[in-house]
Amino acid sequence: MTSDKPLVSERFPRSAKYHPEWVLASVSGAANALWLSEWLAAALDLRPGMRVLDLGCGRAASSIFLRREFGAQVWATDLWFSASENMQRIRDAGVEDGVFPIHADARSLPFAAEFFDAIVCIDCFPYYGTDDLYLNYLARFVKPGIKALEADGGRFLGYVRVVGRRHDRVKLADHIVSLPAQYTKKPLLRSHQ
Numbered sequence: 001m002t003s004d005k006p007l008v009s010e011r012f013p014r015s016a017k018y019h020p021e022w023v024l025a026s027v028s029g030a031a032n033a034l035w036l037s038e039w040l041a042a043a044l045d046l047r048p049g050m051r052v053l054d055l056g057c058g059r060a061a062s063s064i065f066l067r068r069e070f071g072a073q074v075w076a077t078d079l080w081f082s083a084s085e086n087m088q089r090i091r092d093a094g095v096e097d098g099v100f101p102i103h104a105d106a107r108s109l110p111f112a113a114e115f116f117d118a119i120v121c122i123d124c125f126p127y128y129g130t131d132d133l134y135l136n137y138l139a140r141f142v143k144p145g146i147k148a149l150e151a152d153g154g155r156f157l158g159y160v161r162v163v164g165r166r167h168d169r170v171k172l173a174d175h176i177v178s179l180p181a182q183y184t185k186k187p188l189l190r191s192h193q
């Protein structure tokens with residue numbers, strides 16, 4: 001990331017199109033939801049029209065991104081953030097035909113079995129996936145043939161050990177000390193594309 005172009009990384013060209021003010025106004029946790037979504041999507045075969053459950057979507061930035069970038073239909077589902085606020089964000093982003101905000105607890109989901117082609121959990125699985133049997137519960141909502149769990153083999157779905165070192169040449173971005181409490185409309189893209 002370069003300091004003259006905030007939130008731009010060569011590694012995430014799709015995310016780079018989005019306006020930094022919009023990204024920051026859509027923050028729901030500590031991570032950049034667009035970067036994580038782009039990274040995850042590279043390992044998935046998302047195609048237009050696929051039904052995707054974005055579970056623990058927060059302010060639905062990832063849901064909007066998956067709709068805009070891959071044409072998926074996304075059920076933007078979250079417990080703590082308002083589905084009505086997310087509806088405003090979704091509408092302003094012009095994707096209300098394909099992103100559906102749902103207020104629900106991940107442990108009690110209001111969906112039919114095998115409804116989804118894919119389920120994504122961006123920076124949130126440890127919040128609700130704590131029960132030994134949770135993955136088994138969640139798997140019922142996805143159509144058979146998703147090989148992610150088998151391929152993972154326990155490597156990523158679990159706890160990870162991370163060691164970080166601060167490089168002296170890297171200028172740190174401003175620390176986010178608070179999340180916006182109310183929805184404010186921001187430009188979605190850096191420029192019209």
Ligand SMILES: C[S@@+](CC[C@H](N)C(=O)[O-])C[C@H]1O[C@@H](n2cnc3c(N)ncnc32)[C@H](O)[C@@H]1O
Pocket residue numbers: 027028029030031032033055056057058059062077078079080081104105106107121122123124127128
């Ligand atoms: C760190 S935030 C990440 C939000 C978003 N995915 C992102 O990357 O910006 C964790 C999210 O998990 C959601 N969450 C926590 N417990 C949940 C539950 N039981 N059911 C649904 N969502 C839950 C919270 O509402 C919150 O939005």
